Amino acid sequence: AKEAGRNVIRFFDPKMQTSIETRAAIEKDLRIALEQHQFKLYYQLQVDVAGRPQGVEALSRWVHPTRGMVSPLQFIPLAEENGMIIFIGLWVLETACRQLVAWQENPATRNLRLAINVSARQFRQPDFVAQVQAELLRTGADPAKLELELTESMVLENVEETIRKMTELKALGVRFSMDDFGTGYSSLSYLKRLPLDQIKIDQSFVRDIATDQNDAAIVQTIIAMAHNLGLEVIAEGVETEVQRAFLEQRGCRAYQGYLFGRPQPVEELERSLLP
Numbered sequence: 001a002k003e004a005g006r007n008v009i010r011f012f013d014p015k016m017q018t019s020i021e022t023r024a025a026i027e028k029d030l031r032i033a034l035e036q037h038q039f040k041l042y043y044q045l046q047v048d049v050a051g052r053p054q055g056v057e058a059l060s061r062w063v064h065p066t067r068g069m070v071s072p073l074q075f076i077p078l079a080e081e082n083g084m085i086i087f088i089g090l091w092v093l094e095t096a097c098r099q100l101v102a103w104q105e106n107p108a109t110r111n112l113r114l115a116i117n118v119s120a121r122q123f124r125q126p127d128f129v130a131q132v133q134a135e136l137l138r139t140g141a142d143p144a145k146l147e148l149e150l151t152e153s154m155v156l157e158n159v160e161e162t163i164r165k166m167t168e169l170k171a172l173g174v175r176f177s178m179d180d181f182g183t184g185y186s187s188l189s190y191l192k193r194l195p196l197d198q199i200k201i202d203q204s205f206v207r208d209i210a211t212d213q214n215d216a217a218i219v220q221t222i223i224a225m226a227h228n229l230g231l232e233v234i235a236e237g238v239e240t241e242v243q244r245a246f247l248e249q250r251g252c253r254a255y256q257g258y259l260f261g262r263p264q265p266v267e268e269l270e271r272s273l274l275p
């Protein structure tokens with residue numbers, strides 16, 4: 001009966017049961033995925049105002065032997081809960097650094113920056129700074145080409161620790177970008193204390209930018225604020241020329257989104273870049 005309440009009904013929902021089983025199964029598989037080399041990095045282009053490639057964002061993919069491609073939206077939160085994200089994060093860091101070194105050889109890829117997503121749990125590791133430093137040294141990657149994407153919520157968890165670690169990493173020469181900007185609760189007062197290089201306008205504001213006056217106003221404010229703080233700004237989720245032109249008109253001069261390319265395997269990315 002309805003009076004039994006939502007929680008009781010949902011508890012017996014067979015669909016819910018399936019998803020709990022799937023979750024458990026995925027979590028079990030996650031533990032062996034790294035050893036069996038089932039993760040892959042896809043790369044999505046970031047372009048400047050003239051459409052020239054300026055960098056890429058690395059996005060993790062899990063090619064499961066029977067499930068096929070598992071979305072990071074599914075496995076990253078699970079990996080964060082069970083701690084696997086620390087090992088996945090190290091693998092991403094190492095793979096990205098090796099990729100940067102490989103790209104150094106070719107004029108068509110030499111100047112690309114490579115951004116990786118850093119999870120809160122990984123960043124909070126006491127030896128995170130040392131891990132990044134060790135990987136840069138081991139691979140010989142140019143720190144100035146490595147960009148770490150942080151989110152507002154992880155920064156807010158412990159602002160003092162965050163500033164200390166970011167400052168140490170900054171001294172190594174890496175770049176910082178604030179991901180999903182506008183969705184969190186950043187206040188200007190601490191934003192200006194962080195050694196950031198770039199702010200990434202979240203795709204939820206870009207989507208209806210040309211039709212929704214609130215989104216347009218928010219984007220305009222973010223761009224103005226970034227510029228006042230001396231930060232670069234990039235918009236993500238740019239799918240149409242209308243959105244791109246709108247962003248350009250308001251001073252945003254870097255873009256990422258399906259309009260310029262989907263996340264793709266490195267071979268495909270290189271094919272599109274090499275002459």
Ligand code: C2E
Nearest residue numbers: 059060072073076092117118119237238239256257258263
């Ligand atoms: P994110 O960092 O905000 O990455 C952007 C997401 O938007 C990606 O989803 C990308 O494929 C998608 N996207 C890019 N352009 C467009 C567009 O024009 N339109 C639309 N609708 N979507 C676009 P993806 O690859 O599924 O990744 C989802 C999230 O998973 C990422 O969001 C990030 O938070 C997380 N993630 C992915 N890889 C990693 C990783 O290696 N480490 C960590 N910690 N998180 C990761």
Ligand code: CA
Nearest residue numbers: 057117149179
């Ligand atoms: Ca990101």
Ligand code: CA
Nearest residue numbers: 179180200236
């Ligand atoms: Ca994002």
Ligand code: CA
Nearest residue numbers: 179180202203
């Ligand atoms: Ca996001």
